[in-house]
Amino acid sequence: MHASGTNVSWKQARLLVAAMLCCCAALAASTSKIITVTDKGAIQLKQDTALEAGRLYDIKSGKAFLGFLVSEKTASGVALRLLAGRAESGAEVIPRPVPTGRVGLLGGSHNERAAQELEALLPGRVVDLDGRAEAVLADLAAVVVIGPRIPPGVRDFTRTGGTLICDLAPYAMWRGVGLGEAISAKELQVTVTSERPATRGLGLGQRLAWFGKNEETHVCRVLESVPAESTVLLALEPDGRAVAIEETIGSGHILALDLLSPNGAPGHDKGSVLKWVLPGNLLCRSTRYTHTVSRRLKYDGFLALQHAVAKRVGPTWVHEPIGKDSGGLTVFRFRTGPMDRPTVLLNGAMHSGEWLNPYLLLDFVEHIANLPEDDWKTRWFLEHFTLAVIPMLSGSLRQESSNGCDLNRNFDCRWDDYTRGYGWRKGKALKLRGTAPFSEPESRIIRDQIWNHPVIGFVDMHMHGIQHGALFWAPHKDCEPKGDFYAAAAKTYAEQLRDRFLWKGPTQLGLRYVPPGRGRLVPYANNWAAFQGLWAISTELIGGTEHSLQEKELGFEALFAFIHTAALEFSAGKRTWLGYPRCGMARPGGARDGTAMVFSRNNKQVIAYRNNRGKGTLSLPLAIPDCRLEAEDGTLLEWNQREGEHLLPMDTERRFFSCGQADRVAVLDALRRATYQPRLPVKLFVPAITARRFLPPFTHGIDAGLSEEGAISSDVLVCLGNAAYNSKPAWYAEYSVDLPHEGTWAIWARVRYPSGKDDSFGFVPNGVKAALQGDQVLGNCGRNDRKWHWTARGGGSTSLPPGTPLCFRLPKGTFTFRVYARETSATPALTPRLDMLALTDDPAAIPTDAEAREAIAIASSEAPRAQQKPEKTR
Known part of the structure; x- marks a missing residue:
């Protein structure tokens, strides 16, 4: 018996990989198609190929990632619609893989509950084997047995190369070993004792909560002994009895674990968060990026971890200080390339008490440094764009900064209106928002990153209560009236999260998309960034140590969806002005709800400006001829002039004023001396x-x-x-x-x-x-x-x-x-x-x-x- 260690035989690895690939057979079966774009913009496949509605397709030309499509039902059949990027005739269309392998279930007296959980994890792919002929086994990728016994036909299925996942009780009966039970008033834990495909995402030696509850006691079933040929994956603390094992029998593979004792909602209750992750790793590759669950460290411990990661990821990433937080602690940034390229900025720990995001971002940095060969989309991104990551903006390790400020209320976007707080902020809004917009060094760091570099996209990562669920939160409509970009990104991460993790219900764990909404506009960082013209999102993850595995997987998919979609839209010609050298200015002319950015294009200085509410006139004292005013779509607009001043209309539409031969210094000086006259509403x-x-x-x-x-x-x-x-x-x-x-x-x-x-x-x-x-x-x-x-x-x-x-x-x-x-x-x-x-x-x-x-x-x-x-x- 191998009680611990990392030894995996070639045959075991081959069988496990075969089982996983069988469940994702669409990847191997999918072949790329060539598309044609008609004069009217319709996208068609050159081959006479039937389309399945609801599928996602990537568009590729050579090594370039061009965009992605969705197939949708129409009155005349199924048609392709461009979600993001662009389509070119002659480009390849590559279907995203869809899990297809079927899994058998033998549930016995636990059939109803087991069927609900397994069917939620693998919808439409579960075959109920109770009372079925054994001949159906030949068509299955795996069999799950929960009780009370493993029939001879399933044993033969396993010996001849099948994958069997079963509860400890039927396994113990088949293998002739004792089954016991641990009962405790305290929460029970297991230790990860082996690194195998089933335990992917769980670090060797880590302790995890694993229990069910019987009134006030905690319960977990264990094997009193294990066959010599088996390997213990999870061992109960402190006595080391096996809670999960794997074994090779013949040419097949067995994963046996306590599926019944953790009787809470899978993926939700603390003792049951990881209940289906081990089977999921074999059935549907649940864990794809995470190597270990995360535990919260003190600041010095996290800083040491950050520096250790920096050593491991060089030279892919540059690790550098960019300022200090309000407590005097150094804020570091990772970046993959020069900051004069179009950049996507990722921020963790705006609220330092929301501890998971800094660890997620460090994992993300390491993943990018060791990118899989088949991730051609991210490789294309890294060739043309820069990724900048600030793992920990505030080192206070609590919701407030060291100055006692809520940093996510300190941005200049309706800052003056934020006078009421709720929950832990109730009665403290005026203090929490700071003494002025950007009064805090941490918010100024984010502001300066966005104002002084060609940042095109911004992700601000947060955590909140488990009852709210994980969110992908678009900005307020007054900052970002268009939601197509965010809906497209949400569609891609939802596809990637299909059939991965379970949640209470049982349902599949996902990341709920919150589209641009109205209501009260709060001075969040992502609202302010969208107000500047960036694509900007806020994520909200949940949970504690046990949840960190699945939450990091959600976070990874959200980040990839966002950075890919931003890069595709920018490459397709949208918001290209964000890619030019620039600087920013708040409240031009004293417009309380206004913003401006000055950028260089074609050797001319251009002012991009707008309000987030209200209408008025911006009087710009700039005596320069040959100016022009454009809408965001390039339409030429009219404006008034008087001696030495341009009278520019200013409202919630972004406009672009090209300043003739004026240089940057003159334009910024004019903006500082400008005045704003609001139009009073009727x-x-x-x-x-x-x-x-x-x-x-x-x-x-x-x-x-x-x-x-x-x-x-x-x-x-x-x-x-x-x-x-x-x-x-x-x-x-x-x-x-x-x-x-x-x-x-x-x-x-x-x-x-x-x-x-x-x-x-x-x-x-x-x-x-x-x-x-x-x-x-x-x-x-x-x-x-x-x-x-x-x-x-x-x-x-x-x-x-x-x-x-x-x-x-x-x-x-x-x-x-x-x-x-x-x-x-x-x-x-x-x-x-x-x-x-x-x-x-x-x-x-x-x-x-x-x-x-x-x-x-x-x-x-x-x-x-x-x-x-x-x-x-x-």
């Missing part, structure tokens, strides 16, 4: 009680016996009926308002929810069918503290007011609309109150109470209420 206020007509049970608050001292209007409108969000729309109040001009108008309401819940009304323009879903939801911000607040469309119980603006493109003239009851109560004390409605021609211009009072100018002596009451319609 805001129209409508008291809720001035409805043209309404259907009972809508009524005035006074008529319902309600008095609302906090109302701006003389009274409020309420609905005394039990309306539900999923019921048929019935009761409404109708309004008309005169719009002074055509354009995009945002709708707002001043409401109060006495229930404190995420109540809501519905908003429906005249002539539109009432569904009260999507952009017809008015309200629904659950974190309202039962107070009056302005709202648009919220996101539910965790949503902060005001939510996402409800925007409609409307013509000049009379606009008629209805406000419906959507979530109301027949109980007067609980039903939502509607006080005011507002329409603004700037979606970022949220109305205020002061503006409403001034606009309405409610007189202390009003006309008799009988004259004010609207028509009641029955």
